[in-house]
Amino acid sequence: MPFPKPLFPALLFACAVLVAPPSFAQSRAGGRAQAAAPVDKQALEDYIRYLYLWPPEVKIEIGDPKPSPIQGLREFTVKASASSGASFQQTLLLSADGRRIIRGEVFDLSGNPFQETASKLSLRGHPSLGP
Numbered sequence: 001m002p003f004p005k006p007l008f009p010a011l012l013f014a015c016a017v018l019v020a021p022p023s024f025a026q027s028r029a030g031g032r033a034q035a036a037a038p039v040d041k042q043a044l045e046d047y048i049r050y051l052y053l054w055p056p057e058v059k060i061e062i063g064d065p066k067p068s069p070i071q072g073l074r075e076f077t078v079k080a081s082a083s084s085g086a087s088f089q090q091t092l093l094l095s096a097d098g099r100r101i102i103r104g105e106v107f108d109l110s111g112n113p114f115q116e117t118a119s120k121l122s123l124r125g126h127p128s129l130g131p
Contacts, residue, residue, distance in 0.1 A: 036065070036074060036096055036098070037096065037097050037098035037099075038098070039065055039076075039094070039098050040098075041062045044062055044101075045060050045062050047101075048060065048062070048078055048092075048101075052080070054080060057082065057083065058080050058081070058082050059080065059081050059082075060078065060079070060080050061078070061079040061080075062076060062077075062078060063076045063077035063078070063079075064076065065094050068093055068106070069106050069108070070093065070106060072095075072096050073093045073094065073095060073096070073102070074093070074094045074096070075091050075092065075093050075094070076091070076092060076094060077089060077090070077091050077092075078090050078091075078092060090103065093106075
């Protein structure tokens with residue numbers, strides 16, 4: 001039995017009213033940025049010690065997280081030193097929720113990745129071939 005024609009627009013309106021509010025309640029991606037989660041430095045130190053397989057004799061300093069060049073990530077410095085005088089320093093990235101770290105280099109695609117190194121090179125006084 002087909003719907004009576006006068007009821008069809010009313011039924012369509014009722015369905016739209018029932019479906020619309022949940023779709024408006026969805027949060028928008030890219031809305032307000034989440035506040036950065038507090039960092040448990042001791043837990044971070046323990047994890048990094050485990051990651052690099054450093055024994056308890058290695059002294060580790062974890063720097064305070066600060067904004068990184070990549071939106072949504074923070075960066076912090078890890079400094080490790082041994083009684084022998086050996087030392088290591090690396091910058092790591094930390095996710096906004098404080099649950100993940102990334103180790104690696106950040107490159108700006110708009111520039112020359114070798115510019116910083118090339119600016120330190122000097123060819124003055126060194127032999128060369130050519131004109």
